[in-house]
Amino acid sequence: xxxxxxxxxxxxxxxGHASRMTTVAAAIQRLxxxxxxxxxxxxxxxxIESYLPGDFILRPRAYDVGVVQPDSLTMDKGATLxxxxxxxxxxxxxxxxxxxxxxxxxxDLVLGDIPPLAAPIARAAGIPGWMIGNFGWDFIYRDWGxxxxxxxxxxxxxxxxxxxxxxxxxxxxxxxxQEILDVGLTGDxxxxxxxxxxxxxxxxxxxxxxxxxxxxxxGLQQIPYNKVxxxxxWQFITFDRHAPDFPNLLxxxxxxxxxxxxxxxxxxxxxxPGFSTFxxxxxxxxxxxxxxxxxxxxxxxxxxGLQAYSHHQIxxxxxxxxxxxxxxxxxxxxxxxxxxxxxxxxxxxxxxVLRQLCP
Numbered sequence: 001x002x003x004x005x006x007x008x009x010x011x012x013x014x015x016g017h018a019s020r021m022t023t024v025a026a027a028i029q030r031l032x033x034x035x036x037x038x039x040x041x042x043x044x045x046x047x048i049e050s051y052l053p054g055d056f057i058l059r060p061r062a063y064d065v066g067v068v069q070p071d072s073l074t075m076d077k078g079a080t081l082x083x084x085x086x087x088x089x090x091x092x093x094x095x096x097x098x099x100x101x102x103x104x105x106x107x108d109l110v111l112g113d114i115p116p117l118a119a120p121i122a123r124a125a126g127i128p129g130w131m132i133g134n135f136g137w138d139f140i141y142r143d144w145g146x147x148x149x150x151x152x153x154x155x156x157x158x159x160x161x162x163x164x165x166x167x168x169x170x171x172x173x174x175x176x177x178q179e180i181l182d183v184g185l186t187g188d189x190x191x192x193x194x195x196x197x198x199x200x201x202x203x204x205x206x207x208x209x210x211x212x213x214x215x216x217x218x219g220l221q222q223i224p225y226n227k228v229x230x231x232x233x234w235q236f237i238t239f240d241r242h243a244p245d246f247p248n249l250l251x252x253x254x255x256x257x258x259x260x261x262x263x264x265x266x267x268x269x270x271x272x273p274g275f276s277t278f279x280x281x282x283x284x285x286x287x288x289x290x291x292x293x294x295x296x297x298x299x300x301x302x303x304x305g306l307q308a309y310s311h312h313q314i315x316x317x318x319x320x321x322x323x324x325x326x327x328x329x330x331x332x333x334x335x336x337x338x339x340x341x342x343x344x345x346x347x348x349x350x351x352x353v354l355r356q357l358c359p
Contacts, residue, residue: 003036004357007107009118010041011137013066016276018043019258021113022051023188024132027350029054035357038105040098046255051188059101063087063094063115064137067296071215075295077144084141084151091117099125109356111349116158123161128356130164132186132349134171134275135298143297166349169341170275170305172297183349184342187280190261197265201250207235209329211289212266214239214259214277225249227325237262260284268313270328273302278310283343287311287332291320308337 008025011017018041025037029052037056039048045058065087068079087094094117102110102125110125112118114133122129136159142152159165159176166183167174174180197203203210213223213236228236228249237250239259245251252262260280263269270289271277273296281288288310293299306312311332319327 002106003034004032005036005038005105005107005109006353006357007102007105007110008037008039008041009061009063009110009112009115009121010039010043011064011066011113011115012042012062013064014069014274015043015047016274017113018047019051020186020276020279021111021132022048023186024111024346024349024353025056026052026054026188027346028353029056031350032354032358035354038107050255050258061098063117066137067140077148081147081151084148087117088151088154091120095121095124102127109353111353116155119158119160119162122163128163129161130166130353131159131162131177132166132168132183133174134168135301136172136174136176138176139172139174140297144295166345166352168275168279168345170278170301172301181352183345185279185283186345186349187276187283187343188258188260188346190264190284192257192261194264197262201252203250203265204233204235204248207248208233209268210235210237210266211328212237212259212262212269213271214269215272222321224321230325237266268328268332273299273306275302278302278306279345282306282310282341287313289313289315289328289332291315291317293317307333307335309335309341311335 008021010021028035038059039056040059040061042060042062065080065083068076098121107127110118110122110129112131114131114136119129138152138155141148156176162177164179165174165177167180169185225244228246232248235248239252241253243249243251263281263284263286266286268287268289269281272291273293278288288306290306292314303314311334313332
């Protein structure tokens with residue numbers, strides 16, 4: 001008897017989609033180690049392994065574009081459009097190749113985050129196709145208008161072939177999907193106790209503030225690290241391997257550690273708008289200072305969610321790059337909502353998958 005097999009295509013945009021989907025995959029694996037996981041993504045293996053410690057098959061393939069970005073705040077719409085055309089033109093061949101792969105490997109279920117072609121691939125293979133997400137790429141492209149409208153329509157038609165969407169918080173309507181199940185926040189728990197981290201890393205003993213700087217897989221081209229030196233009594237933490245050596249800047253280069261592992265040590269997380277970072281910080285009760293990001297339709301949804309459910313501060317890029325970082329010490333705004341947000345999205349999705357795979 002063959003193992004239950006789950007095929008997981010992940011959108012090729014930054015690290016956020018890969019980290020939240022591998023969190024779900026890890027939960028599935030913990031609950032049922034017999035499930036064979038096949039991840040289709042161009043995300044680096046080290047990132048997947050940092051969230052998914054068990055065995056998996058990695059199939060490096062790109063089903064979609066997302067947004068072409070040189071860093072987390074800058075977009076290249078021209079390059080995005082060119083790559084979108086290539087994907088759409090190659091869609092019949094991509095679908096045929098993946099259908100053959102799914103059938104050869106006796107895949108039982110597709111769970112995508114959230115490449116549009118995942119749905120027609122599953123439909124053509126004759127197996128259930130599910131997705132998770134808080135926005136679709138049709139939502140992003142339609143907001144840009146012009147030549148992107150036809151691609152938004154095409155993507156919406158692809159999403160219409162999805163059998164079930166697990167809709168995450170901070171979402172747009174995602175009306176192209178036929179069946180929608182709302183779930184709570186996703187994310188992993190820290191793997192290390194704070195005492196162990198303090199023993200392993202040279203953290204300042206009595207820092208006035210400890211701030212985690214995290215800007216996703218795309219990072220920022222010019223983080224103004226020199227401002228760190230203006231606050232010698234603050235502890236800053238970064239995963240930027242190219243950050244300078246300052247006494248109060250801890251550079252994490254060991255890829256076993258993830259931002260979520262360091263969050264419990266921090267008074268605040270300083271980030272760009274991103275679902276995975278916001279979700280993990282809110283789950284742990286760590287306040288978030290977020291930069292604004294123009295031109296990305298998901299940003300207002302994320303910032304609205306942050307303001308509703310987290311102690312927070314919103315910074316303009318000008319304030320971050322050119323302003324006085326004393327602003328980071330200002331009192332945080334409290335959550336606007338008095339109702340907590342469910343934090344069981346990872347578990348809800350994992351259990352639903354296992355009910356499908358192992359009825």
